[in-house]
Amino acid sequence: MTDTGLTRGTTGAPLEAKAEKDWFELAVAAALPMAIALLALFFYIKAPVFMTVNNWIAISVQVSALMTISIPFALLLMAGKIDLSVGSTLALCGVVAGLSFEPLGIAGAVLLTLAVGTVVGLINGVFVSSLGMSPIIVTLGTLTLIRGLAQWLAPNPIFGFPEEFLVIGYERVLGLPILTWIMLTVIALGVGVMALLPIGPQIVALGVNKRAAFLVGLRVKAIGIGLYAATGFFVAVAALMSISRINSAPAGTLGIGVELSVLTAVLLGGIPFTGGKGSVLRVVLGVWLLGMLSNGLILMNVPTELSLMTTGLVLIVAAGLDVLRSRRS
Amino acid sequence: MTAPARLEVKDLRKSYGSVVVLKGVDLAVEAGQVLAFLGANGAGKSTLLNCVSGAQDADTGDILVESASLRGLNPRQVQDQGVAIIYQHFQVFEGLSVAENIFLGHEIRRGGRVDRRAQNRQAQELLDRLGVEDIDPRADLGSLGVGERKVVEIARALRLKPKFLILDEPTASLSDKEAKALHEVIRQAVARDGIGVIYVTHFLDEIHKIADQVTILRDGRILWTRPVGEVSIADMTDAISPDALMTGLDKTPFQADGAEMLQIEDLTTDFVGPINVALHPGEVLGIYGLMGAGRTELLECLSGAAPQSGGRLQIGGTLRRFRTPREAQDQGVALVASDRKEQSLFSSFSAVENLLVPHMGRSPMPRMLRNFNSEGLAFERAARRLNIQPPNPRMQGQRFSGGNAQKIMVSRWLIEGAEIKLLLLDEPTQGVDIGARHELYEALAEVKRKGTTIIVASSDATEICLLADKVMVLGRGQQVALIDNPHDEELLIELAHKAEHGTQQDVPVGEKEMGAMQ
Numbered sequence: 001m002t003d004t005g006l007t008r009g010t011t012g013a014p015l016e017a018k019a020e021k022d023w024f025e026l027a028v029a030a031a032l033p034m035a036i037a038l039l040a041l042f043f044y045i046k047a048p049v050f051m052t053v054n055n056w057i058a059i060s061v062q063v064s065a066l067m068t069i070s071i072p073f074a075l076l077l078m079a080g081k082i083d084l085s086v087g088s089t090l091a092l093c094g095v096v097a098g099l100s101f102e103p104l105g106i107a108g109a110v111l112l113t114l115a116v117g118t119v120v121g122l123i124n125g126v127f128v129s130s131l132g133m134s135p136i137i138v139t140l141g142t143l144t145l146i147r148g149l150a151q152w153l154a155p156n157p158i159f160g161f162p163e164e165f166l167v168i169g170y171e172r173v174l175g176l177p178i179l180t181w182i183m184l185t186v187i188a189l190g191v192g193v194m195a196l197l198p199i200g201p202q203i204v205a206l207g208v209n210k211r212a213a214f215l216v217g218l219r220v221k222a223i224g225i226g227l228y229a230a231t232g233f234f235v236a237v238a239a240l241m242s243i244s245r246i247n248s249a250p251a252g253t254l255g256i257g258v259e260l261s262v263l264t265a266v267l268l269g270g271i272p273f274t275g276g277k278g279s280v281l282r283v284v285l286g287v288w289l290l291g292m293l294s295n296g297l298i299l300m301n302v303p304t305e306l307s308l309m310t311t312g313l314v315l316i317v318a319a320g321l322d323v324l325r326s327r328r329s
Numbered sequence: 330m331t332a333p334a335r336l337e338v339k340d341l342r343k344s345y346g347s348v349v350v351l352k353g354v355d356l357a358v359e360a361g362q363v364l365a366f367l368g369a370n371g372a373g374k375s376t377l378l379n380c381v382s383g384a385q386d387a388d389t390g391d392i393l394v395e396s397a398s399l400r401g402l403n404p405r406q407v408q409d410q411g412v413a414i415i416y417q418h419f420q421v422f423e424g425l426s427v428a429e430n431i432f433l434g435h436e437i438r439r440g441g442r443v444d445r446r447a448q449n450r451q452a453q454e455l456l457d458r459l460g461v462e463d464i465d466p467r468a469d470l471g472s473l474g475v476g477e478r479k480v481v482e483i484a485r486a487l488r489l490k491p492k493f494l495i496l497d498e499p500t501a502s503l504s505d506k507e508a509k510a511l512h513e514v515i516r517q518a519v520a521r522d523g524i525g526v527i528y529v530t531h532f533l534d535e536i537h538k539i540a541d542q543v544t545i546l547r548d549g550r551i552l553w554t555r556p557v558g559e560v561s562i563a564d565m566t567d568a569i570s571p572d573a574l575m576t577g578l579d580k581t582p583f584q585a586d587g588a589e590m591l592q593i594e595d596l597t598t599d600f601v602g603p604i605n606v607a608l609h610p611g612e613v614l615g616i617y618g619l620m621g622a623g624r625t626e627l628l629e630c631l632s633g634a635a636p637q638s639g640g641r642l643q644i645g646g647t648l649r650r651f652r653t654p655r656e657a658q659d660q661g662v663a664l665v666a667s668d669r670k671e672q673s674l675f676s677s678f679s680a681v682e683n684l685l686v687p688h689m690g691r692s693p694m695p696r697m698l699r700n701f702n703s704e705g706l707a708f709e710r711a712a713r714r715l716n717i718q719p720p721n722p723r724m725q726g727q728r729f730s731g732g733n734a735q736k737i738m739v740s741r742w743l744i745e746g747a748e749i750k751l752l753l754l755d756e757p758t759q760g761v762d763i764g765a766r767h768e769l770y771e772a773l774a775e776v777k778r779k780g781t782t783i784i785v786a787s788s789d790a791t792e793i794c795l796l797a798d799k800v801m802v803l804g805r806g807q808q809v810a811l812i813d814n815p816h817d818e819e820l821l822i823e824l825a826h827k828a829e830h831g832t833q834q835d836v837p838v839g840e841k842e843m844g845a846m847q
Contacts, residue, residue, distance in 0.1 A: 198690030198699055201682050208675045215634055215666050215673060216687035216741065217655035277677055 031321055032270065032285050035314075036292065043296035050299050057177065061245075063291035064183040065090075065238040066261055067284065071190035072231040074266045074283040079227055080207035080275035083124060084139040086235050086262060088146035090255030093117045093239030095150045098158035098249035106165050114236045120146060121232020122225060129224030143259065150251040159248035169244035179241050186234060190280040203227065207275030264311065265290050268318050289314070333360040334395050336412065336493045336525055341390035343376055345730035347718050350376045350762055351387065352549035358542075360492060361519060363526040365536045365557070368546035369569050370789050371732070371763040374529060377546065378497055382414045383407035394492065413486035417498040421478050421485075423471035428452035430470050431485045455484045458521060459514045476507025480514055487518055494518065495527040500535060501788075502620040505826060508532075512539050531789070532822070533562045545569060548763050582814050583798035585609040588646065590782045591751055596640035598630045601806040603640060608782045608799070610750075613773075615797030616786040617821050619829050623806035624786035625667060628753045631784070632664035633657035644751065658687070661750035663742040665757060667786075669731070673738045676727035680717070681708040683726045683737050684744070693746025711740035715772050732765025739769060743776060752776060754785045758792060770796065790818035804828020 043050040069086050076083055096116045100109040120142070127138040168178050176184075194200040202223060205213045214220050243249045269286030271278030290311060297307040338356040342349070350373045358364040368374045379385040381392055383404040392399040394410050402410065421430045428448040436443045437451070452466035461484075464477055473481065479499055486494055496515070500508040512535070518524055528540060536543060536557060543560055545552040545568040552568050590610045595603040601623040608614055616624050629635035631642070633651030642649050644660055651657040654664065666672035675683050681704050688694040694703070705722055712720035715736040717729075726734060735757065742749045754773075758766045773796065777783060787793050793800055793815065800815040801808055802824045809828040815821065 196698055198694065198696070200699075201678070201686055202689050205675055205678070205686050208677055209671075211671060212666075212673050212675060213686075215632075215654050215664060217653070217658045217663075218686070218689075219655060 028321055028324070032268070032282060032289070032318075036285060036289050039289070039292055039296065043292070043299065047296065047299040050296055055295070055299075057180065059288070059291045059295045060180040060183065061177050062295060063287050064177075064179040065241045066258070066265065066291070067183045067287045068186045068234050068238040068241065069231070069258065070262050070265050070269075070283055070287050071186050071280060072227070072234045073262050074269065074271055074278060074280060075190065075194070075203055076227045076231055077266055077271050077273075078207050078275050078278045079203045079224065080210065081128060081135045081224060081227065082139065082263075083121075083228060083231050084136065084259045085120065085124060085142035085146055086231065087255040087258035088143050088150065089117060089120045089232060089235045090239045090242065090258055091249075091251055092120065092146050092150040092153075093236040094243045094249035094254045095154040095158065095251050097240060097243060098161065099154060101162055101165065106162055109165075110240060113240060114233060117232040117234075117236025117239065118229050119232070121229040121235070124232070125225035125228030128228065129221045147251075150254075154249065154251045157248055157250035157252075161243065161247055166244055166247055168241065169247070179245070182237065182241060186237070187280070187284055190283075194280050199223070204275075204277060207277070209276075261290065264315050268315060270318075270322070272322065333523075334492050334525070335359050335393070336527075337391075337393040338377070338381065339391045339393065341377065341380060341387045341392065343373075343380060343385070343387045348730040348732060348762055348764070350549055350730075351380070351390075353390070354546070354549070354551055356544060356551060356554075358493065358525040358527055360525045361523045362542065363515070363519060363528055363540045364554075365540035365543045366527050366529045366546065367531075367533075367536075367543065367565060367569050369763070369791065370758050371761050371766045372546045372569075373549045373762070374546055375497075375760065378414065378495060378529070381407070381412065381495065408489060408491070411490075411492035412495065413489060413491035413493070414495040415479075415482050415486055415497065415499060417501055419475075419478055419482070421470055421481055423469065425470055426467050427456075427464055427470055427473070427481055428466035430481055431455065431466075431488055433485070435488070451488075452484065455488055456480075458517065459484060459487070460517045461510075461514060474507065476503045476510055479503065479507075479511055483511075483514055483518065487522065487524075490522070491524060493525045493527070495529070497529045498531060499528070500530065500532060502829075504829065508535065515539060533565050536562075536565065583609075583612055585612065590645060592641070592643040593631075594641040594643075596630070596642055597638050598626055598635060599638055601626045601630065601803070602638075602808070604801075604808050606799075606801060606808075606811060608784075610780040610782055611777050613777055613783045613785065613796055613798045615793035615800040615815065616784060616803060617790060617793045617800055617825055618786075618788075618803035619825050620788065622803040622825065622829060624788075624803055625755055626806070627803070628664055628755050628784065628786055631657075631751075632662060632753050634664065634666075658749075661748055662753070663687075663747075663749045663751075664753040665738050665742065665755065667755035667759060669734055669738060669760065674726050674734055676725070678726050679723045680712075680726060680729065680737055681705065681722035684708055684711055684740055687741050688744070688747065693744070707744050711737070711744060714743070715740055716768050730762065730765070731760035732762045732769075735759075735761050736765060736769060736772075739772065743772065749781060751782045751784070754783065756787055757785060758787075758789070790821045793821060794818050802828060 040051065049055060073083060073086065093113045093116055097109050097113040100112050104112060124139055124142055127133045128135045171178050173181060202218050205218060206220060206223060210220065242254065265287040266283055267273065268289055269278065269283030271283065293311055293314065294307055297310065336358050338354055341351050341354045343351040354377060366374065380387045381399065383399065383402045383406060386401055394412060397410060399407055399410055399412065431452045432448045437447045438444060449466045456464055456466065459480065461480055464473065464480065470478065470481065499511060503511060515526060519526060540557045542554055543557050543565065544554040545565065547568065587609065589607045591608040593604050593606050595605060597603050604627060606614065616627065618624050626635060630637050633654045633656050637650055644662065649660060675686060678686065685694060685704055685707060690696055708722040711717060717736050718733050729737065739757065742752055757769060761769065773783060785793070785796050797815055800812045800821060802810040802821060804825055805828065807828065810824050
């Protein structure tokens, strides 16, 4: 912008304060990429096999389902909402797919699974956005309810899926696993929606100031329902990805605890629990950090318990950084 | 004998970004004195009070109580230094008794438990000292009127034995009778305990009853301080009203031509109504009333943010009933809500996003892909039009001064292609400095010239008289008067007070002034 004809006096003092603050912001912003780089270096020193293309591709396959859920989940959290039922919905979708391959064929089963995931999301969305119920309570309810439903539909683990479906889980296209491609597509979708579409700022606006969002004419309810539906849809996608890898759909254990992994990844990615801001790319880094941690610790033969403790510690450190940042501003 | 304690403000300066709000304020009040502190909206009163109370820190200058500086202290520490503040908005709680309210946060304990009996007894003593007889310390606060609640707040402040008490528009929502009683309470406190009082008010007729000295703050500076005996109400009116506001504003009587744009017939909400008024394109209706009179409720109903329970609303001859603000906006009706932080600003959004959020994905912005170039241009135009400072599209909304943030809020509905036919503004200059206030008024004048109908609700009678072609006075949700070409602020204030507290029959009907009566 060149001369705007505005000549009101400005003082220098606020600018200096701003520069100092930007420096600090930069340091906080760099913390996550730095952590990933240092961690990668550490694992490389301890277990050189870590730093191979094949291992990184393996990590991408390991995190692909988690990433696929985390991206829409991140948008939901930015809008100030939450979905704790993603793990159970993953199980339900896996079970539905497993049960319907035979009667409906692969295409039919995939479509039905995606529809079931979307409908679960819609139901969550209607309770939260239309009826104004608490997101945590509603999805805590559906978490239990849907797990029960999945187990009722398939009391015994389902396994042995059609070979044409299982290729999704192991085949590569253009050098990368299909699962990795799906994950990259979801990331691109998430980044694109937030950066290029008008809905991006509207989603965040909901999390910043819901009352203002309503008063300036945003479709607060529709956006909320849409976000839950999208989350449900991508959970269904993640369910298909997961069962294609493990070739079974155990209703009792599939997706257990996924809601917590997703939440951890998204919070690591810098989205505050109260929503209102965040970046999809940083969430990608958050997911990647979790994936790298578990991969690297396994390569180092660190027992699972220790790996769990490390993950928890990392989350708390990240939360500490966030508090530090908000204190400053 | 030692000199009486003094609260002194010395050369206090405070800026928000590029906007200088306090330009070197000097002020002093002595123990046992009441200083009336006057100034128009935007003169910097709230900023000064916030600096004194510790809610904000000034840039330079000093605040001294008996030569101890208050700079850099937090509100609690300021309280400990003997300076108590009572804000305009009530900070007492229903569901607690009077005594519990008075001792909130400083409960008297015995063996770890709250000693209710001692609290009640001491509360009674405090109220007695204030000469208040008819408030029972054990009564629920919910059973008290607004005047009595103010007294409870004062009792609470005095319990900590402050040397100085600052009252921010204590009578804003009180009836004449309640105000009189409150004055008596304040006089008692001054006479018995020798405290010094800074009394902020908009009601000039109070000043001769309560104050010893008058200070006028204008545009961030003290204009003068004089003994109350030497000034008339007219002196004060002249001193307060910033003439800068008047320049450039077209105050020729409104000439209606053509069809009415807006017709409201017997419109009601749960609290407000029935409302009857008709407005032409380019006409400005002011809505005046005290706090809680129903101004906000009415605007919210018209903008689709609150439900309409009855009556008819016609816009451009078509019957409308909006269920959401979005529906109203689609018909060219938009609201700039009061309480910017709570209701309209997206604090962490950039300026350009704040400006355009309402238009994302709908006309006049692109429906599918965002066009960052045209977004930037839209902000640039808005910034130039209303002199948004700094004109930085990427600066966060929360970092703008109140005035500049408000300019962005109003600009939302002035951007090209927004096609707003009816613009509703609720307290548009709340927390807005004087320069920005003038720029907002000029922008509204321009909008009016282009044929947009405007409804402005305000608690500031000066603002209403400045802007409006027609005024509706509300009291207790009722439309009590509709006045054409308002100029008499005192009349508006009087009507609003009577409507809120007196009976309907008490409202005087000036023959020339009244366009219609309910």
